[in-house]
Amino acid sequence: MILVFLALVLVLCIAQRNVTYTKQERILSLLEEEAFTAPLGEQEAECLLVSDGSDNGTKGAEMMGEILDQMRVPWEGCQVEEFAGKDLDSYEKLVFSADYLGPLSDSLLSVIDWVKDGGSLMLLYPPEDDWGFRSLYSLLGIARLDGERAYVEQIHFTENFMMGGEGKEYGITDAYESSLNVTLTADCRVYLDSGGEASAPLLWRREAGEGIVVVDNLNFLDKAYRGFHSAAYTLLDKAEAWPVINGSTFYIDDFPSPVPGGDGGRIREDYDMDIADFYTQIWWPDIYNLGEQYGIRYTGLVIEQYSDQVEVPFERNMDTQRYEYFGNLLLDAGGELGFHGYNHMPLCLANFSYQGMFDSYRQWASYEDMRAGLQELNDFCREVFPEEEFAVYVPPSNILSEEGRQMLARDFPQIRAVASVYLPGSLAFEQEFEVAEDGIIDTPRVISGYILDDYMRLAAVSELNFHFVNSHFQHPDDVLDVDRGADLGWEELYRRISDYTEWLYTSAPSIRNLTGSELAAAVQQYDYLDVKRTLTDTALELELGGFGTEAWLMIRINEGTPGSVTGGELTQMAEGLYLLRADEAHVVIELQK
Ligand SMILES: [Zn+2]
Known part of the structure; x- marks a missing residue:
């Protein structure tokens, strides 16, 4: 028995060590500004x-x-x-x-x-x-x-x-x-x-x-x-037309990251396992399979370690086995990795006030220390995943100071997207889907977690229809935190996230699954796009400015039905609602009575 057990342990160790991945091509990349056609210019107020x-x-x-x-x-x-x-x-x-x-x-x-x-x-x-x-x-x-x-x-x-x-x-x-x-x-x-x-x-x-x-x-x-x-x-x-993003992105914060020791939530009771085993044997296989079922390509956000170190020197985390195991599986499934932090301290200096809300958070000792911390994460990530690009940054606890943002834009040009939050929250770095003035693409996350209460579902349906976007984030430790549903148990939490994905992909089967940097590229194209509509008795004509390599628009037709389309293709999404893939800067949708 003991020998069999030891053999199994050995096999598992080898399996974990030898997960490799093939670098995946991104299906959408950021463009240079010159790649976009000219904007249309001022239009008369309608x-x-x-x-x-x-x-x-x-x-x-x-x-x-x-x-x-x-x-x-x-x-x-x-x-x-x-x-x-x-x-x-x-x-x-x-x-x-x-x-x-x-x-x-x-x-x-x-x-x-x-x-x-x-x-x-x-x-x-x-x-x-x-x-x-x-x-x-x-x-x-x-x-x-x-x-x-x-x-x-x-x-x-x-x-x-x-x-x-x-x-x-x-x-x-x-x-x-x-x-x-x-x-x-x-x-x-x-x-x-x-x-x-x-x-x-x-x-x-x-x-x-x-x-x-x-x-x-x-x-x-x-x-x-x-x-x-x-x-x-x-x-x-x-009839009406408006530009949309057309992207569905699922982020996993603090992943990969060191796994907390011991037991948490109902895990020992429900699974007779510690947290580390639960993540490996239950949580990740479930989340991985869910991704596979719907074509989701997760964006994981790396944390090197959980210290509260805010001053140089920053010690390297030498225990990379779990990073390689989870990271390689995620990447091999077409996912992407981005930065979350050297540790979980938001990029904030002494002048930033946590307003008594985060007792365990410390401010970085100086701008240079803050930069050195992220530089250490960068070096660590490049050592463990030498082929990856790390273009996405997600601020810990969605907190990001002005100085932190400036540092990302100035000192880490590889970071092209910051994904904080869309909905307002205390201390939260709130964003719109846009190309910001500092050149970074803001790709906010709209909803989060596994509880997915009424407010989350409402925000989800609202944004699905307004921007044609889904942007969700989860943490492995949502399962350990009572405020994030730990008491419901993983089975119920997993049922809820599965229920959400089922709703999403049934409601919008044609929405594209994108990673964080692909979503940023989609937001860039969306943000540059300009539309001029001309509605006649027989057609809706669209003239598009700021056209890159693709353009997506929602079309509402309240009277009649669409006839032939030139310059693009329509897919019906609901009654009178269509998704337009515009292939040319001039699109004509014939309207039939
Ligand atoms: Zn986090």
Whole structure:
């Protein structure tokens, strides 16, 4: 027995030592600036975004401005007081972000005429019920309004108009009396409601004369909801087009890294193993197989060791066996490795305050020490994985100081992408998907972990539809941390992440699986892309500027169906929603009645 056991141990050791990998070609690489065609230049504003000075009005207008910019819709903003002086006929679309419409007074009458003559009006969130709003009831299709607002706890899809929506409900974590309780006229088409028996419509569209009105009654104006508001905006026309990233990326933070000793969470109880064995025998095979099932190519972020050393000299971690084992398996499956840290101390100096939130974190003794720490990680990684490029940086705990960011841009030119977080959080380095001014590509991670609660799922469906992106990160030690679901046990956590991937790849089978640096390349192409739309009775014509080697756009067709396409190819994603792969800078999509 003992001999058999020893033989097995020996075989396992040899197996772990001898995992090799073949270097994989990246399917998408960053381009030089010269590779892009010229931008289109200034376009006349197509949308007028009107805000009152209220908290919600301002917040809504800021959010909508960001959405319109990213959809490459030329727009102009104005305050309620300036509205009377605007020539409505020079705009196609009007978006109100205001608590009260009364102050628009007589202008509202011209808005009604303008819509009936072919203009498009959207209410970004429900206003208070003053005389101004009431004067728009019949235009907006409101038959009756109940004074009490609806306490909305979920978003239910009544139309399959967004990816991942069909027949689904998405829970809302911070429910409040948000939305109008309305009875609508029969000519309104409801896309979202609050579900259940006393269901309130959350998004509806009505054709009024030659024009269109859209009421976005959701009233959650945070970043995680952008995809719903952008979808609402796309209902304002016969057809709409906006650039997207088309990428799905899964990051594994702290991987490879030294494995904590001992037992953790429910692992001993559930598997009769220590953490090291659990990672090797259960966690990694599960995650690896999940990747294989969907074609996910993970991006692992290396930590050399877990000391709190913040001053030179930085000792080399000589115990590289597990790095080679996990790293080579990940790379051989088409994955990528990036930097997380020499240790887990965020790149912050003495002037940075952790605001009492991270007791175990220390600031680096000096800029030079901070740089030497990352340099040591670089040297270590190059020794263990000599063929890899390490172009992605993920900040520990999503914290990155200004000096840290400058250091990455200046002293580590190989780092082309920083992947921090998309959604706001305390101390978090928040990002947009863009090429930043320092030349680094910001590729934020949108969701994380294995719990995947209502908020995560909502953010996921929102971003899938807004940017056509999935960006998720996990840590092996999520399984050990009670706040990240340890008490649920790995079986349940694995069920949840599998459930998420199943949802993602069923909702968007054509989304591309990309590694971190490939996603950065996709973001670069997306960020440079410029769009000019021309809508005629029979076609949607797109002229693209800032065209690199590829361009992806979402196309919404609200009336009719697409006919022949020149300059690209359409794939249907939901009802009236198509993914366009543009092959040329000029695309014509024929619209059939
Ligand atoms: Zn980490």
